[in-house]
Amino acid sequence: MQVSAEDIDIMGEEAIRDPAGYFAPWRESEPVVWAPRCRSWLILNHAHISVALRDPRFSSDRISPFIRRKLSGEGVDPLVRQSFDVLAGWLVFKDGADHARLRGLLSKAFTAKAVASMRERVERLTAELIAAAPQDGVFDLVEQIAVPLPSIVIAEMLGVPTIDRDRFRHWSEMVAPVVSAGLDDPGRYESAAIGMDALVKYFLGLIERYEREPADNLISSLIRARDEDDSLSHAELIATCTLILFGGHETTANLIANSVLALLNHPREMAALRSGAVEPQKAVEEFLRFDGPGKAVVRVVSEDMEFAGKEMKAGQRVFLVLASANHDRQVFTDPDVLRLDREMGRHMAFGWGGHFCMGAPLARLEAAIALPAIVKAFPHLVLDSKPLAWQQVFLTRGLIELPVRAAA
Numbered sequence: 103m104q105v106s107a108e109d110i111d112i113m114g115e116e117a118i119r120d121p122a123g124y125f126a127p128w129r130e131s132e133p134v135v136w137a138p139r140c141r142s143w144l145i146l147n148h149a150h151i152s153v154a155l156r157d158p159r160f161s162s163d164r165i166s167p168f169i170r171r172k173l174s175g176e177g178v179d180p181l182v183r184q185s186f187d188v189l190a191g192w193l194v195f196k197d198g199a200d201h202a203r204l205r206g207l208l209s210k211a212f213t214a215k216a217v218a219s220m221r222e223r224v225e226r227l228t229a230e231l232i233a234a235a236p237q238d239g240v241f242d243l244v245e246q247i248a249v250p251l252p253s254i255v256i257a258e259m260l261g262v263p264t265i266d267r268d269r270f271r272h273w274s275e276m277v278a279p280v281v282s283a284g285l286d287d288p289g290r291y292e293s294a295a296i297g298m299d300a301l302v303k304y305f306l307g308l309i310e311r312y313e314r315e316p317a318d319n320l321i322s323s324l325i326r327a328r329d330e331d332d333s334l335s336h337a338e339l340i341a342t343c344t345l346i347l348f349g350g351h352e353t354t355a356n357l358i359a360n361s362v363l364a365l366l367n368h369p370r371e372m373a374a375l376r377s378g379a380v381e382p383q384k385a386v387e388e389f390l391r392f393d394g395p396g397k398a399v400v401r402v403v404s405e406d407m408e409f410a411g412k413e414m415k416a417g418q419r420v421f422l423v424l425a426s427a428n429h430d431r432q433v434f435t436d437p438d439v440l441r442l443d444r445e446m447g448r449h450m451a452f453g454w455g456g457h458f459c460m461g462a463p464l465a466r467l468e469a470a471i472a473l474p475a476i477v478k479a480f481p482h483l484v485l486d487s488k489p490l491a492w493q494q495v496f497l498t499r500g501l502i503e504l505p506v507r508a509a510a
């Protein structure tokens with residue numbers, strides 16, 4: 103049923119549980135719509151999202167206007183201000199030349215070779231995590247496999263010593279709500295600021311260490327890229343480390359858990375993946391499309407303009423709802439059906455255009471190794487309980503837990 107535009111509630115129970123279904127009527131009838139309850143434009147169909155993601159009038163910089171508006175006066179907690187200054191250095195929030203410069207530098211460190219070199223490690227880790235889970239009984243797949251795999255992989259790629267991993271994860275979890283929930287919830291700032299401060303101090307120490315003794319890791323490569331091309335400041339180096347940490351953590355964990363859930367709900371597709379009848383790489387593209395972890399990306403209108411027949415004003419916020427575009431029947435046949443051998447049109451799970459996800463090859467590698475391994479290791483896996491609880495955030499889509507029952 104199509105609710106009125108006034109009633110669109112992006113954080114409502116239905117939108118959180120089934121975003122593609124919730125937005126379907128609007129995607130078909132009025133895919134660019136102003137939603138007063140979240141004071142934002144929503145862009146819901148594939149065609150308009152792919153144009154908007156390449157249109158420079160939709161700015162990615164929503165942090166510096168926020169700092170100017172809310173964090174520049176007297177009485178602002180310096181720790182909160184510092185944490186937003188770090189976020190302002192993330193290339194995902196930059197436009198134009200600054201974005202291109204930082205993206206170029208990161209691509210020198212985060213290479214296809216660096217990702218490919220992780221293959222064996224990902225295979226070994228997956229096997230270890232699977233072996234540590236109960237082989238006959240109930241466990242939370244999020245906690246036991248989906249979260250630890252990408253967080254250990256990214257920590258190792260960055261050069262974080264094993265012994266520090268838990269502290270590192272704790273701080274990044276403190277910052278995560280601000281990053282994935284948007285900027286509307288001041289209650290989250292203080293704890294995020296404490297987490298970010300700890301992370302920054304920790305990275306400062308690691309950077310100093312790898313400046314003295316370079317090693318084979320991403321931080322050392324970023325230091326080398328900075329020294330070869332002195333346009334990367336120290337603050338940007340730290341910001342980039344924190345961005346990779348976030349990029350590498352939660353999204354891939356959510357991809358693994360969302361995909362296992364999709365398989366539990368589609369036993370035929372589960373059997374096809376288990377038997378090797380579908381290529382894991384192909385299946386991963388369908389998981390990304392069907393229920394990918396990146397639900398929406400945000401832009402800010404940089405000048406008064408017309409887009410898709412609508413008058414947009416400078417400063418207005420725009421949610422480009424990737425989860426909706428990925429179920430657009432103009433592009434995908436039977437979009438609500440999970441079909442692991444689908445001949446894929448271009449899905450939007452990693453975004454599109456200049457900000458296309460830089461971690462896509464790593465996420466694809468991890469999911470293509472972990473998902474077949476999980477379904478093969480647990481031949482009688484079933485969902486243990488319903489209803490499932492989804493994280494109450496709009497930008498990403500992930501389960502709080504995925505209780506499954508394995509049977510010997």
Ligand code: HEM
Pocket residue numbers: 162193194195205256345346347349350351353354357394395396399400451452453454456457458459460461462464465
């Ligand atoms: C399934 C897992 C992942 C998904 C669904 C995902 C999704 C996305 C999306 C939608 C964007 C575009 C944001 C925008 O346009 O505003 C993005 C950007 C980015 N992602 Fe990912 N991501 C994933 C994994 C990763 C991983 C593993 C890393 C790194 C280790 C990473 C690093 C980045 C970076 C650095 C950017 C910024 C690119 C830019 O602004 O030019 N991501 N990601």
